[in-house]
Amino acid sequence: MAARNEQKAEAESRRQEQEAAAALIMEERLQKLIAAAGLASRRHAEELIASGQVTVNGKVVDELGSKADPEKDHVKVQGKLINPLLKARQKVYVLLNKPKGYLTSVSDSEGRPLVVDLLPRSLGRVHPVGRLDFNTEGLLLLTNDGDFTNFITAARNRVQKVYEVKVKGVPPEEAIERLRRGVALDDGTRTAPAKITRLEETTSNSWFEILLHQGRNQQIRRMFDLIGFSVVKLRRVRIGFLGDSGLSNGGWRLLTPDEVKRFMKKEQKEPRARSVKGVKRVKRRASHG
Secondary structure (H helix, E strand, C coil): CHHHHHHHHHHHHHHHHHHHHHHHCCCEEHHHHHHHCCCCCHHHHHHHHHCCCEEECCEECCCCCCEECCCCCCEEECCEECHHHHHCCCCCEEEEEECCCCECCCCCCCCCCEHHHHCCHHHCCCEEECCCCCCCEEEEEEECCHHHHHHHHCHHHCCCEEEEEEEECCCCHHHHHHHHHCCECCCCCECCCCEEEEEEECCCEEEEEEEECCCCCCHHHHHHHHCCCCEEEEEEEEECCEECCCCCCCCEEECCHHHHHHHCCCCCCCCCCCCHHHHHHHHHHHCCC
16 A cells, blocks of 8 residues: 555656646747747748748747747648757756755746846756755756756656755654655655755754655755754755766856766666765855855
């Protein structure tokens, strides 16, 4: 029964992650898509739209400013499907060291700072791969490749995410063991088993390293709330084989082609817990929060 419940939880997590990933892939203006496919300039693309020579899912679209999602909509120009051309356009893969106080999204009705604001416009439109909470720091991938997004966020591919966590107080070992086995969160969903390593503790705070293969909304914060301890600082330090060395707070870099290929391989080794030297780095980071 326990195994069946875990399978159901993993399936539900996979569905939620895929829906979240799909929601992050934004629609684009038709004239921009036509230009990106190499069929016309944006001005000429607007003329093609206005003259009724563009269809979306079989329906003529002649209103300028209309949008479509090339991941799910079939766009034709003069009867020719442009989706294959768009799929072949240059892919962009970015690793960002997200600072605290940025929203993991491409838009926000409240006008809060966005992670995409940290990147130059020359990279074009990209979307976050998964999410980091507004007050969580650390590594975040962004791309314009929907297949890459779906692969990284799908729980079945077990792409590891490693976090450094500072907690107020000193949770007893039996409470941490509960979190390792998996717990039912406040909304009834159950977390998958997690690898949790206690790094250091003082009389007032504790530091942990947590390895997850799935990630629900504010999962780590909710896990510790469940056992009566608050997360003071949370930072993602690894995604799969990618670490955070060399990236300043708010800094970014492009992934290499070899890194992208390596990500698409399902089998990844679990990283070792941080050494004492790494723990000192956790404490120094925590002092900035």
